[in-house]
Amino acid sequence: MVSRIIPVEAFDLVVFGGTGDLARRKILPALFRRYCAGQMPEGAQIIGAARSEMDDAQFRVFVTEAIAEFNGDFPYKDEDMQGFLSILFYITVDALGDRGWTELAAKMQADRVRAFYFSVGPSLFGPLAERLHTYGMADMNTRIVVEKPFGRDLETAKELNRSLADHFDEHQVYRIDHYLGKETVQNLMAIRFGNMLFEPLWNSQYVDHIQITVAETVGVQGRGEYYDRAGAMRDMVQNHLMQLLCLIAMEPPSRFEPDAVRDEKLKVIRALDPVDPGDIVRGQYRAEGERQSYLEDVENPQSTTESFIALKLHLSNWRWAGTPFYLRTGKRMRARSSEIAVVFKETPHSIFDEEAGRHRNILTIRLQPNEGIDLDVTIKEPGPGGMRLVDVPLDMTFTEALGPDAEQVPDAYERLIMDVVRGNQTLFMRGDEVEAAWAWTDPIIAGWEERGDKPLPYDTGSSGPVDALALMHRDGRRWREVRS
Numbered sequence: 001m002v003s004r005i006i007p008v009e010a011f012d013l014v015v016f017g018g019t020g021d022l023a024r025r026k027i028l029p030a031l032f033r034r035y036c037a038g039q040m041p042e043g044a045q046i047i048g049a050a051r052s053e054m055d056d057a058q059f060r061v062f063v064t065e066a067i068a069e070f071n072g073d074f075p076y077k078d079e080d081m082q083g084f085l086s087i088l089f090y091i092t093v094d095a096l097g098d099r100g101w102t103e104l105a106a107k108m109q110a111d112r113v114r115a116f117y118f119s120v121g122p123s124l125f126g127p128l129a130e131r132l133h134t135y136g137m138a139d140m141n142t143r144i145v146v147e148k149p150f151g152r153d154l155e156t157a158k159e160l161n162r163s164l165a166d167h168f169d170e171h172q173v174y175r176i177d178h179y180l181g182k183e184t185v186q187n188l189m190a191i192r193f194g195n196m197l198f199e200p201l202w203n204s205q206y207v208d209h210i211q212i213t214v215a216e217t218v219g220v221q222g223r224g225e226y227y228d229r230a231g232a233m234r235d236m237v238q239n240h241l242m243q244l245l246c247l248i249a250m251e252p253p254s255r256f257e258p259d260a261v262r263d264e265k266l267k268v269i270r271a272l273d274p275v276d277p278g279d280i281v282r283g284q285y286r287a288e289g290e291r292q293s294y295l296e297d298v299e300n301p302q303s304t305t306e307s308f309i310a311l312k313l314h315l316s317n318w319r320w321a322g323t324p325f326y327l328r329t330g331k332r333m334r335a336r337s338s339e340i341a342v343v344f345k346e347t348p349h350s351i352f353d354e355e356a357g358r359h360r361n362i363l364t365i366r367l368q369p370n371e372g373i374d375l376d377v378t379i380k381e382p383g384p385g386g387m388r389l390v391d392v393p394l395d396m397t398f399t400e401a402l403g404p405d406a407e408q409v410p411d412a413y414e415r416l417i418m419d420v421v422r423g424n425q426t427l428f429m430r431g432d433e434v435e436a437a438w439a440w441t442d443p444i445i446a447g448w449e450e451r452g453d454k455p456l457p458y459d460t461g462s463s464g465p466v467d468a469l470a471l472m473h474r475d476g477r478r479w480r481e482v483r484s
């Protein structure tokens with residue numbers, strides 16, 4: 001099977017914060033991979049912009065080093081590297097002053113798609129939007145890309161939305177949630193809405209419960225100051241896990257189009273019930289051997305921020321009333337493993353002897369690593385020992401089923417940046433979605449702040465605090481093992 005590279009229009013892409021960590025780690029290496037894939041049209045310009053003093057040549061060295069550090073063993077030809085470097089430029093710009101703006105405006109080409117990636121702290125979103133307008137770069141062909149965190153609560157998210165709306169229409173604003181750009185996350189929609197098999201069973205009549213796990217082995221990775229102000233709830237649940245929940249729980253949109261998809265996701269968030277404090281477990285990782293504790297990592301011995309959270313959620317709508325959703329995410333866990341498991345109910349009646357046991361089908365969507373789908377199916381255990389039942393997985397690992405092409409799928413940032421250039425907002429969050437997610441999150445955080453709740457310690461390399469296991473055990477259910 002041969003991957004299709006869909007060409008994009010010629011564009012000017014300005015990366016504000018072009019010297020920052022996210023640009024180095026993700027954005028610039030992703031753009032290089034798209035260049036190598038042949039997707040950058042003739043005449044494209046990528047312009048780094050930040051306060052640091054640099055010229056084009058120095059920026060090109062900076063990008064070459066970033067690619068070497070963060071593109072792993074990605075194979076490329078020297079001519080591709082030279083070609084890519086030739087479309088890179090740098091302008092010293094102050095988001096809070098006037099420096100560099102006239103020069104930036106002069107660098108913009110006529111009749112090009114214009115995209116401005118705000119890879120800077122959210123306090124600069126408003127000032128950047130305002131200056132784009134003042135210096136004549138905010139016309140209707142302009143697109144702006146903003147990073148998470150999109151606020152730290154409903155009020156700040158509304159404020160950010162307002163500051164962007166002063167100068168840009170909603171159709172020009174691309175709010176990144178990089179989970180939506182992951183290939184397997186998009187596959188969730190293909191599985192649900194491209195097959196007849198699952199949808200009739202996709203409701204509380206047949207589904208016992210759904211588990212969503214995003215387990216990480218990494219700690220706060222040098223972002224301690226930000227993370228300690230955020231915690232797992234703001235850093236992961238309000239955005240990434242919420243998006244996964246939306247895709248798994250939403251009604252079929254009429255078309256795979258931005259507003260049709262985003263309307264359905266919004267309905268899911270609005271249908272979420274408030275969460276009982278007893279249905280939440282927060283944790284903080286302890287030191288282990290050479291590895292520091294969370295408190296040491298964030299250099300805050302008094303911190304009560306959670307590096308792990310597990311929650312049981314309910315949706316008040318016809319499809320899901322009575323089916324709990326269990327979500328968990330944490331850092332420094334046993335394995336890097338993200339998956340969604342749809343656990344179906346047992347058959348209403350067993351025709352077999354008691355010793356055959358009771359079994360249930362589980363559809364597991366493995367998001368990362370080892371992307372694929374498993375469907376646990378119950379069959380007869382082979383042999384003469386009577387009718388004993390056993391569960392076997394129908395395993396579809398994408399790299400095995402689809403061949404080498406499945407290994408070369410673009411990473412989330414590649415896909416999303418190209419979608420910005422194409423003008424396709426389907427995989428970006430709309431302002432009202434973000435606000436609805438904060439409206440649900442805020443009272444939960446306020447509750448534990450008012451009560452002074454403290455996170456429970458958990459061992460580095462574990463599955464989180466034991467109380468998280470109890471959250472399911474008391475319902476007669478259990479988490480799937482965290483393993484890669």
Ligand SMILES: NC(=O)C1=CN([C@@H]2O[C@H](COP(=O)(O)OP(=O)(O)OC[C@H]3O[C@@H](n4cnc5c(N)ncnc54)[C@H](OP(=O)(O)O)[C@@H]3O)[C@@H](O)[C@H]2O)C=CC1
Pocket residue numbers: 016017018019020021022023025049050051052093094095096118119120121122124147148149226
């Ligand atoms: N790093 C990551 O893995 C992730 C980051 N994010 C988000 O992305 C955004 C950027 O993060 P990150 O790259 O880590 O942050 P960094 O602090 O590493 O980079 C910030 C960038 O902003 C520039 N900058 C700061 N002030 C100004 C100014 N007044 N005018 C112009 N440029 C300015 C800095 O350059 P200079 O000092 O040269 O001006 C630098 O390039 C943040 O909102 C972050 O939360 C989201 C997900 C992951």
Ligand SMILES: O=C1O[C@H](COP(=O)(O)O)[C@@H](O)[C@H](O)[C@H]1O
Pocket residue numbers: 216218235236
């Ligand atoms: O947005 C974030 O995501 C990463 C996890 O992303 P993944 O693609 O590696 O699964 C997380 O580590 C980080 O804390 C968070 O800000």
